[in-house]
Amino acid sequence: MAHFTKATSLHDWLNQRLGIDTLNRVLATEYWIPKNINFLWAMGMILAITFGLLLISGIFLLMYYQPNIDLAFDSVNYTIMQEVGYGWLWRHVHGVAASVVFLIIYIHMFTGIYYGSYKKGREMIWISGMLLFVAFSAEAFSGYMLPWGQMSYWAGMVITNLFSMGGLHLDGLVEWIRGDYVPAQAFLNRFFMLHVLLIPLAIIGLIGLHFGALRIPHVNNQDGEEIDFDAEAKKYLAGDKANSKVIRFMNDFLAKDMMVVGIFLILFFYLVFYHYDFAMDPVNFDPANGLKTPTHIYPEWYFLWSYEILRPFSTNVGLIAFAFAQVIFFLLPFLDRSPNAVPASRRGLFKYWFWAMLIDMIILTAMGKVPPEGIFSAIGFYAAITFIGLWIALPFITKFEKKV
Amino acid sequence: MGKAFGAVAGVGAVASLYAMKRSWDPLPSVKAAGFTTLDMSQYKENELVVEKWRGKPIFVLKQSKEMLESYDKNMSQITGKSTAEMDKKRLIKVGDDYFLICVGLCTHLGCIPGYNPDEKSFLCACHGGMYDDTGMVTKSPPPRGLDIPPFKVDGMKVVLGETSPEYEKMLADGITLKV
Numbered sequence A: 001m002a003h004f005t006k007a008t009s010l011h012d013w014l015n016q017r018l019g020i021d022t023l024n025r026v027l028a029t030e031y032w033i034p035k036n037i038n039f040l041w042a043m044g045m046i047l048a049i050t051f052g053l054l055l056i057s058g059i060f061l062l063m064y065y066q067p068n069i070d071l072a073f074d075s076v077n078y079t080i081m082q083e084v085g086y087g088w089l090w091r092h093v094h095g096v097a098a099s100v101v102f103l104i105i106y107i108h109m110f111t112g113i114y115y116g117s118y119k120k121g122r123e124m125i126w127i128s129g130m131l132l133f134v135a136f137s138a139e140a141f142s143g144y145m146l147p148w149g150q151m152s153y154w155a156g157m158v159i160t161n162l163f164s165m166g167g168l169h170l171d172g173l174v175e176w177i178r179g180d181y182v183p184a185q186a187f188l189n190r191f192f193m194l195h196v197l198l199i200p201l202a203i204i205g206l207i208g209l210h211f212g213a214l215r216i217p218h219v220n221n222q223d224g225e226e227i228d229f230d231a232e233a234k235k236y237l238a239g240d241k242a243n244s245k246v247i248r249f250m251n252d253f254l255a256k257d258m259m260v261v262g263i264f265l266i267l268f269f270y271l272v273f274y275h276y277d278f279a280m281d282p283v284n285f286d287p288a289n290g291l292k293t294p295t296h297i298y299p300e301w302y303f304l305w306s307y308e309i310l311r312p313f314s315t316n317v318g319l320i321a322f323a324f325a326q327v328i329f330f331l332l333p334f335l336d337r338s339p340n341a342v343p344a345s346r347r348g349l350f351k352y353w354f355w356a357m358l359i360d361m362i363i364l365t366a367m368g369k370v371p372p373e374g375i376f377s378a379i380g381f382y383a384a385i386t387f388i389g390l391w392i393a394l395p396f397i398t399k400f401e402k403k404v
Numbered sequence B: 001m002g003k004a005f006g007a008v009a010g011v012g013a014v015a016s017l018y019a020m021k022r023s024w025d026p027l028p029s030v031k032a033a034g035f036t037t038l039d040m041s042q043y044k045e046n047e048l049v050v051e052k053w054r055g056k057p058i059f060v061l062k063q064s065k066e067m068l069e070s071y072d073k074n075m076s077q078i079t080g081k082s083t084a085e086m087d088k089k090r091l092i093k094v095g096d097d098y099f100l101i102c103v104g105l106c107t108h109l110g111c112i113p114g115y116n117p118d119e120k121s122f123l124c125a126c127h128g129g130m131y132d133d134t135g136m137v138t139k140s141p142p143p144r145g146l147d148i149p150p151f152k153v154d155g156m157k158v159v160l161g162e163t164s165p166e167y168e169k170m171l172a173d174g175i176t177l178k179v
């Protein structure tokens, strides 16, 4: 057994038992962050805080929500919105956060792509990040079922039907997922379980993995410079803070991070109080009706780009294109064959690839929202083809990239 | 030692996965509540009525003489047989009348198509698929015609959810998939 001495303070008492000084050093005060970064590196912290907001608002919604097909709609739209004191606040925080979190995720992802932060030892950061994206997508979809409005029901119908895999006709699998022939009580109950327990647990675990994956390679920087963290840390600890390229995670870096988080939260609460309606689809204020489809079914904005890749093709081709779009981002570290981990602006053709991909995804998102008719169908079709083409081209253009 | 532990753990893992799979299956009560009886004497020609079976909308469309004739014409153009030879493959005969009885969910991704009695066709607003008045696809993306539920004709009544030789023949001829 280890040797314990009489504690001189509460701190010392805890330190002997939990090693809090060591933990604090490894995870905070001597976790080194490069100086050469910008506000885009604060997106991760904003995501963590937004997840916290979802968790807290979700807990309060959970106290009055009823996972029952006859009661769910009123428990949200009447009980929570009108009866529960400040119930509307939790619902609006939850809805706005669920939407905004995806905007931040996309910015976070494209920051990583631009600066090449997915290679040279940072592959696991990228992969755990993509797993988080998938988990958040599942979380948002399952949450969308809960108010049991028209969009909940029909989105549930259409998305679960994707699992029949088109020409394979796996209707048994679809019924298994639903627990019924159509979305009904069993369906609502199991998606409720997924939404409030299983997926949030998975998300928490994945956040841990994501942070852990960062600890050894450290975060990238604006120039993709390979920093010798041990040497720079030594300089810093020796007192030469001005010439060291790094700062402490806590408190130095955190103070800057929180500044960006603060600005974000002001905008966030502005949306919650004055513009929450963008996160609430009006069609979902009609109760679910299995005998009437809304005239247009479209997903929330953050799924539109992949939905638009599904839509312009016949069933089977559409499903294959859709499946491609869902997994391809995972492979980015391996499809990018260039050894350069520097900003896209210094990487020849990759610079154009980056901007083409970003603009193409914005076009896909816009086309996913409008009805699939005439010129919009055509634009959507070419944008979908461009998306696939860009990914096929990626290994080739990066292979011939000059080393910088 | 390691192998023995691995084997025991493997059996345990497979058994628990099986239990979990079974817990997600539809309940017996859900599966049993699967029958609907329709009284076919109440329907009017070329007027779509939506019934319900296993929570799904069921389209019932009584064919008028004119609709039957154009159906014969289309089919004979496709098959090259004379109109007299064409039996009304997708339709169900009750008494002297012919009916389209099908699941009212688009075979693409499951939206409910709308019926236009003037055009005598169905349009699915979700992705623009179209069907004619016998439920055959006339415009993609739907991969096949509207599915026909298991049925049994009993005098002027039709029981949905129960199979019959007529329905088995439709399955065998590839007119519909099993739903």
Ligand code: HEM
Binding pocket: A051, A054, A055, A057, A058, A059, A061, A062, A065, A076, A091, A094, A095, A097, A098, A101, A136, A137, A139, A140, A141, A143, A144, A145, A146, A147, A195, A196, A200
């Ligand atoms: C552990 C954390 C969470 C809990 C306990 C929780 C709980 C709930 C509950 C009870 C509802 C139904 C009430 C309502 O519709 O407003 C709901 C809705 C919803 N949740 Fe969550 N949630 C959590 C996390 C998340 C996350 C991380 C996301 C998205 C990324 C999310 C997205 C949604 C969405 C889109 C709705 C529908 C909102 C609406 O229609 O107003 N939730 N959640």
Ligand code: FES
Binding pocket: B106, B107, B108, B109, B110, B111, B124, B125, B126, B127, B128, B129, B141, B142
């Ligand atoms: S669901 Fe009908 S066309 Fe797609």
